[in-house]
């Protein structure tokens with residue numbers, strides 16, 4: 344990073360601050376205005392990107408959906424891999440090859456995205472979660488969702504940092520049928536979300552959770568196990584806490600009885616009827632972003648030098664926040680940020696597009712200021728095509744908007760640098776993989792180095 348922490352002007356004479364240095368609050372007079380125009384604002388050509396900003400169809404390009412009919416599951420003999428596979432053969436064949444040649448833990452791999460598995464009993468709410476978070480389906484519409492009877496895989500490529508696949512499993516699948524290659528599934532998995540319906544008797548779900556987690560852990564010790572205690576909208580506050588405590592206790596006791604207390608389960612109270620599902624998903628996704636510590640660090644530097652109370656880096660479409668500074672997150676703050684994003688995009692869709700509908704409601708000029716009646720200001724600015732920074736600022740600090748904008752300019756540049764490093768790595772990997780693989784000896788008889 345070329346940026347360094349800004350010093351108060353008084354300490355070094357005040358005149359010789361380098362361009363792109365974050366300016367400290369002390370001694371501030373009038374920081375230069377942000378000038379973002381020259382910054383590249385988005386992923387490389389060829390990255391999956393979203394052009395449609397119609398609210399309900401946002402995900403059409405950012406996500407790729409594939410489902411496998413049950414009929415395909417029994418087609419494994421077509422591959423000659425050995426009889427009895429009950430997984431979609433296309434999927435298995437492709438993924439098998441990937442498993443042999445690709446490193447799932449490689450953050451720069453373009454071939455393999457971390458997988459997030461959605462598992463749980465039937466009707467626990469798995470498909471609803473996926474539809475509400477990634478397809479902008481309204482919660483009430485999920486009432487009409489049909490039971491999933493096939494594995495659905497979806498590629499989510501919302502931003503330079505948010506890149507993963509979601510696999511929605513039907514509740515009735517028997518993962519542990521001996522003919523089912525669960526090893527292949529768990530080997531490439533980054534996070535396993537197990538959804539428990541809190542409004543139902545959860546004993547069967549707990550038994551299933553235990554089985555799933557222990558099998559998965561045997562195959563891949565790096566999986567993050569995330570338990571969504573779901574549909575908590577139907578519970579009173581006391582009941583929520585009691586349910587969480589009980590599920591937490593029982594799940595961990597089961598693991599301890601099996602001698603597996605080293606397995607860490609994270610628990611979240613979720614509902615599609617409020618923002619809790621977005622917050623929980625944010626935390627799941629954050630654990631899969633290798634650049635997270637860098638992003639958090641940049642946010643910390645940015646807020647401490649700008650007099651900002653709290654800042655979130657949001658994926659605008661999914662409203663997942665991919666990073667925040669290290670001060671604690673409270674739900675109301677997060678909800679306000681989500682609401683602000685909705686307002687900005689809705690207003691932009693109505694008034695921001697050209698008459699023929701051309702243009703995008705979110706671009707490099709997107710910015711919004713909302714003053715609340717409690718002396719707080721919400722400030723939103725575009726960071727990349729997919730990411731927005733949303734900040735909470737006190738009214739008195741917002742008087743120094745020039746300083747905030749200048750520091751934002753530095754912050755944005757730094758984010759782009761982080762992204763560029765990743766893209767360079769990806770490009771060099773691609774270039775390497777395109778080179779013909781030579782084997783055998785060189786003309787002088789020394790063995791070739793295999794590329």
Ligand SMILES: Nc1nc2c(ncn2[C@@H]2O[C@H](COP(=O)(O)OP(=O)(O)OP(=O)(O)O)[C@@H](O)[C@H]2O)c(=O)[nH]1
Pocket residue numbers: 463464465466467468469470471472482484485486487488489490491492512513514515573574575576577613614615616
């Ligand atoms: N009250 C409440 N209902 C929910 C919530 N999430 C999902 N539901 C409802 O739960 C029912 C089942 O949801 P699905 O998403 O189809 O469940 P699933 O786990 O995908 O079910 P299978 O496909 O059969 O495995 C639907 O009627 C949803 O409306 C929630 O947070 N609160």
